[in-house]
Amino acid sequence: MNHSEKKFWSGNIAVAEGALAAGVDFYAGYPITPSSEIMEHMARELPKRGGIFLQAEDEIAAIFMLIGASWADAKPMTATSGPGFSLMQEGLGIAVMTETPLLVVDVMRAGPGTGQASKAAQGDLLQARFGRHGDQILPVFAPFSVQDCFDLTVFAVNVAEKLRTPVVLLSDELLAHTWEEVAVPREVERVERRRPRNMEPPFGSEDPRIPPPMPRLGEGFGVLMTGSTHDPWGFRRTSDPGTHRDLVTRLWEKIWRNRDWLCRYQAFGLEKAGVGIVAYGSAARSALATRTLLSGKIDVGVVVLQTVWPLPEEPILKLAERARFILVPELSLGQLIFDVERIVAGRCQVLGFGKIGGGVPIYPEELAEKIAEEWR
Amino acid sequence: MPELRLRLSGIGGQGIVFAGRLLAQALLEAGKHVTLRYAYGAEVMGTPVHSELVISSEPILCPYFEKADVAVVLHPRACAEAISGLSPTGLLVLDSGVNAQGKIPLKVRVEVRPFVALSSRDRPGDPGRLAPVAALGFLAKLGLFPLDPLLRAASTGRAAEENLEALKLGFSL
Numbered sequence: 001m002n003h004s005e006k007k008f009w010s011g012n013i014a015v016a017e018g019a020l021a022a023g024v025d026f027y028a029g030y031p032i033t034p035s036s037e038i039m040e041h042m043a044r045e046l047p048k049r050g051g052i053f054l055q056a057e058d059e060i061a062a063i064f065m066l067i068g069a070s071w072a073d074a075k076p077m078t079a080t081s082g083p084g085f086s087l088m089q090e091g092l093g094i095a096v097m098t099e100t101p102l103l104v105v106d107v108m109r110a111g112p113g114t115g116q117a118s119k120a121a122q123g124d125l126l127q128a129r130f131g132r133h134g135d136q137i138l139p140v141f142a143p144f145s146v147q148d149c150f151d152l153t154v155f156a157v158n159v160a161e162k163l164r165t166p167v168v169l170l171s172d173e174l175l176a177h178t179w180e181e182v183a184v185p186r187e188v189e190r191v192e193r194r195r196p197r198n199m200e201p202p203f204g205s206e207d208p209r210i211p212p213p214m215p216r217l218g219e220g221f222g223v224l225m226t227g228s229t230h231d232p233w234g235f236r237r238t239s240d241p242g243t244h245r246d247l248v249t250r251l252w253e254k255i256w257r258n259r260d261w262l263c264r265y266q267a268f269g270l271e272k273a274g275v276g277i278v279a280y281g282s283a284a285r286s287a288l289a290t291r292t293l294l295s296g297k298i299d300v301g302v303v304v305l306q307t308v309w310p311l312p313e314e315p316i317l318k319l320a321e322r323a324r325f326i327l328v329p330e331l332s333l334g335q336l337i338f339d340v341e342r343i344v345a346g347r348c349q350v351l352g353f354g355k356i357g358g359g360v361p362i363y364p365e366e367l368a369e370k371i372a373e374e375w376r
Numbered sequence: 377m378p379e380l381r382l383r384l385s386g387i388g389g390q391g392i393v394f395a396g397r398l399l400a401q402a403l404l405e406a407g408k409h410v411t412l413r414y415a416y417g418a419e420v421m422g423t424p425v426h427s428e429l430v431i432s433s434e435p436i437l438c439p440y441f442e443k444a445d446v447a448v449v450l451h452p453r454a455c456a457e458a459i460s461g462l463s464p465t466g467l468l469v470l471d472s473g474v475n476a477q478g479k480i481p482l483k484v485r486v487e488v489r490p491f492v493a494l495s496s497r498d499r500p501g502d503p504g505r506l507a508p509v510a511a512l513g514f515l516a517k518l519g520l521f522p523l524d525p526l527l528r529a530a531s532t533g534r535a536a537e538e539n540l541e542a543l544k545l546g547f548s549l
Contacts, residue, residue: 008400033418178412178413179400180411181409282440289438364440
């Protein structure tokens with residue numbers, strides 16, 4: 001990227017600007033703390049740039065507006081937080097089944113229920129991955145800095161278009177309301193979805209890694225679109241086991257078999273790691289500062305996960321081969337740790353560091369203290 | 377300049393977030409590295425609000441901190457959180473309307489000034505919306521950062537005149 005201009009943005013503004021840079025031209029949503037600044041920014045900026053902004057009556061309407069807009073050739077997005085994200089799960093499931101590109105940003109706050117509206121948490125990780133019913137998978141990304149809020153949103157929008165899939169960007173209240181300098185590139189890559197040529201089927205693909213082309217509704221191409229099991233031409237096949245198996249397997253493999261480039265992470269000091277930290281989101285910032293705090297005393301390797309589903313397993317394995325133990329800090333009672341334990345599979349000890357309530361960040365000093373205590 | 381961790385505390389409606397952004401903008405333009413994080417309650421007004429800034433000559437690794445080097449408290453309701461989040465050898469700048477007697481650790485340096493009363497004296501009904509800006513002027517007087525970039529940053533916007541006046545008032549205290 002050709003970074004050309006510095007801006008002082010919050011995480012929420014950086015997400016909105018990243019989406020605009022990537023070509024998002026449709027936003028529908030319902031305001032909810034701590035995501036509302038994204039909606040406010042899009043309400044101001046989208047119409048100026050030729051896009052469409054709609055305040056929906058609720059989050060259910062918003063997600064279905066995104067589906068409609070996407071099929072009408074828009075690059076759509078919405079932003080919400082826990083309670084709204086729960087309401088959007090049905091629509092996200094339909095978007096998976098109909099292979100509809102769209103971006104949902106979930107700025108995590110403390111739940112369950114309405115919880116603590118303005119306080120940070122990381123309790124939606126498992127919901128972002130598995131919140132829909134049925135066998136399904138969609139990519140989930142999680143920025144760890146305001147710069148990453150911009151960069152990763154651009155990537156997420158492009159993934160949605162490239163793989164013809166809904167994607168989720170998991171931010172959290174701490175990131176949303178943290179302001180930092182962002183290097184804004186003059187231009188960013190914009191992926192455009194593939195259009196059908198010569199009557200290609202809109203729901204079938206010989207290579208499961210490559211999504212079928214997506215027709216633009218209303219342009220002379222009759223499309224059957226349904227959330228029920230369908231064949232490559234969109235005809236409902238709700239009793240045929242083979243069609244269901246082929247479709248659901250292909251939708252899964254479309255994401256799973258692209259893991260090599262979908263799985264983004266940053267790794268620090270893995271080669272000499274005596275101790276490892278695996279983290280994402282705002283907790284990853286504290287993890288990086290912990291590494292510096294302990295420098296010269298304990299070699300800490302850090303894996304910052306930017307893709308949190310599917311998971312980058314290779315750097316975690318590398319860490320597990322060298323570290324005496326791996327610490328997993330998260331603003332929840334423990335969600336990411338399940339995966340780290342599965343991946344590490346006994347190669348070293350995995351310790352959780354969960355913290356909840358009141359939006360209090362995980363501080364580097366407390367991570368350093370925990371590591372020093374376990375190191376003895 | 378070594379890394380400075382500053383927490384401005386007050387209640388919703390006082391302009392704590394604005395003051396944080398003003399200071400951040402001023403110091404960025406002066407060539408510093410700055411991060412700002414604000415925290416507030418679910419209510420529109422009246423509950424504690426904090427603006428937390430990390431100011432450094434070097435890139436900042438983590439914008440989140442537990443103990444501030446300097447805490448400014450402009451409302452009694454924000455006092456307990458602000459004091460518990462202050463370094464035991466830090467600087468506590470209190471508005472005169474905040475009674476923190478008996479709660480302040482021994483080694484903390486304390487400065488008390490009438491930011492709210494003075495900045496709202498000719499503004500009937502004002503809960504002290506210029507007090508945070510006046511407090512920034514006072515911090516500049518203490519030498520935590522220069523006044524000039526703040527004056528430049530405050531010289532634009534709808535309330536430029538009032539903000540400049542508040543900065544100068546704080547600097548004079």
